[in-house]
Amino acid sequence: MANILIIDDDEALCDILSRRVKQMGHDHTCAYTLKDGYEKAASGSYDVVFLDVGLPDGNGLDALPRIRGLDNCPEVIIFTGQGDPDGAELAIKSGAWDYIAKPPSLKEIVLPLSRALQYREEKKRSSSKVLIKTEGIVGNSTQLQNALNLLAQAASSDATTLLTGETGTGKELFATAIHANSDRAGKDFVVVDCAALPDTLVESVLFGHEKGAFTGADKAHPGLVKLADGGTLFLDEVGELPLSLQKPFLRVLQERRFRPVGSQKEVTSNFRLVAATNRNLEELAEAKLFRQDLLYRLKTLTIDLPPLRSRVQDIKDLTIFYMGKLCEKYGKGAKGYSPEFLEALAAYEWPGNVRELINALERTLIASAEEPTLFPNHLPTHIRVKLARESLRQSTAGKTKSFQGENPQELPSLKDYREAVVSEAEAKYLEDLMLLTNRDIRAACKISGLSRSRLYHLLQKHGIKGSR
Numbered sequence: 001m002a003n004i005l006i007i008d009d010d011e012a013l014c015d016i017l018s019r020r021v022k023q024m025g026h027d028h029t030c031a032y033t034l035k036d037g038y039e040k041a042a043s044g045s046y047d048v049v050f051l052d053v054g055l056p057d058g059n060g061l062d063a064l065p066r067i068r069g070l071d072n073c074p075e076v077i078i079f080t081g082q083g084d085p086d087g088a089e090l091a092i093k094s095g096a097w098d099y100i101a102k103p104p105s106l107k108e109i110v111l112p113l114s115r116a117l118q119y120r121e122e123k124k125r126s127s128s129k130v131l132i133k134t135e136g137i138v139g140n141s142t143q144l145q146n147a148l149n150l151l152a153q154a155a156s157s158d159a160t161t162l163l164t165g166e167t168g169t170g171k172e173l174f175a176t177a178i179h180a181n182s183d184r185a186g187k188d189f190v191v192v193d194c195a196a197l198p199d200t201l202v203e204s205v206l207f208g209h210e211k212g213a214f215t216g217a218d219k220a221h222p223g224l225v226k227l228a229d230g231g232t233l234f235l236d237e238v239g240e241l242p243l244s245l246q247k248p249f250l251r252v253l254q255e256r257r258f259r260p261v262g263s264q265k266e267v268t269s270n271f272r273l274v275a276a277t278n279r280n281l282e283e284l285a286e287a288k289l290f291r292q293d294l295l296y297r298l299k300t301l302t303i304d305l306p307p308l309r310s311r312v313q314d315i316k317d318l319t320i321f322y323m324g325k326l327c328e329k330y331g332k333g334a335k336g337y338s339p340e341f342l343e344a345l346a347a348y349e350w351p352g353n354v355r356e357l358i359n360a361l362e363r364t365l366i367a368s369a370e371e372p373t374l375f376p377n378h379l380p381t382h383i384r385v386k387l388a389r390e391s392l393r394q395s396t397a398g399k400t401k402s403f404q405g406e407n408p409q410e411l412p413s414l415k416d417y418r419e420a421v422v423s424e425a426e427a428k429y430l431e432d433l434m435l436l437t438n439r440d441i442r443a444a445c446k447i448s449g450l451s452r453s454r455l456y457h458l459l460q461k462h463g464i465k466g467s468r
């Protein structure tokens, strides 16, 4: 049920409109002057305000911005005089939802009102998504925001959820956040690493056992599934769940009951399942290495976490967030970032995603010692080498391409061509080398494998500055 305010000095119109609004199941209030209307708008919580332009004590359009600016930000539908296109234009430009020429037909009133209410409902729903606690989840890219919207959906439901994505993309972080934002937050979040389940004990670890059920079972254990009763069971690396256990687990998932090893009685567990994998379960299912029926159940809701290289804009935010934490951990003052450092982070592929970034930042911080600003040469060597190689590959590819499609007469001899390509690639490599090492000759020799004298010779040949 919505709350509607009608501000119009035409009492007959207010009356008709009120009846219609009531029929639609909404509450309504009428005001016949601008002053009274604004006071009512400010003291109540209205979803839609019908506002007349020609009121006895002023022009409704003048009050429009103030009404829109109220806490509840109501949608405003303006009543304009017949044939007043300027008024209509002004109304829309001033933030009105719609305008209706007077005298309006009922149909003309109902449609914009329904649309405005639907819009508000959707806006409310989407902003309630943002209200989830996302502490520790950093990033503003559209890809991450889309994943967060799905996280909100998962948290507000009890549906089995599958998190997919490369290693280090935050699947466990998201699983924890789904639990923390769900109605089950007060109960346990039980993690099962399917890749680490011991072959012989897998059933008892999951479903528990009675005392004496097997050699070494000197006391009964409830099993992880039972421990998740009322809470969330997180099956990490679910692609590694032994095939032999997939059928019994599917039954547990359907019935939420099972029999511990060595027990005659079934026990129940009201758990919510969240699973994660960095493997392609569809392919595994096609190869008969994963049960298709279990896969269907797991995929009730799926959240695919994007790799870091596809959301480069998050790298800076993550860097600032984690570098801040690391500086605190190591008792160091805040660090500055050179543009080249941030460029290098953005250019790297991050196969290990956020986990690799955090590790790289920790090593960077250690390498930078007391220096206040971070440069590419503080990055771990393997990253700098990768970047230098990639840049070299690109420059060579660019060079090869530039001759395509040209007049055959203009082609140089192969020897000249090769020398030109090598020389250009050499120059590009050295420029990158100097950039990435911040012109640290020792580090540059180590990365390039060149002797100090050879490096100086090449730098001189290509006219590249060699020291800081």
Ligand SMILES: Nc1ncnc2c1ncn2[C@@H]1O[C@H](COP(=O)(O)OP(=O)(O)OP(=O)(O)O)[C@@H](O)[C@H]1O
Pocket (backbone or CB within 6 Å): 136, 137, 138, 139, 165, 166, 167, 168, 169, 170, 171, 172, 173, 174, 276, 277, 278, 318, 354, 355, 358
């Ligand atoms: N968006 C993010 N914001 C902040 N930290 C993140 C984000 N994504 C991942 N991390 C951090 O990266 C590290 C790895 O994340 P997590 O363990 O959740 O990845 P994963 O996808 O489960 O990896 P794996 O498949 O290897 O188990 C954790 O320290 C996590 O806090």
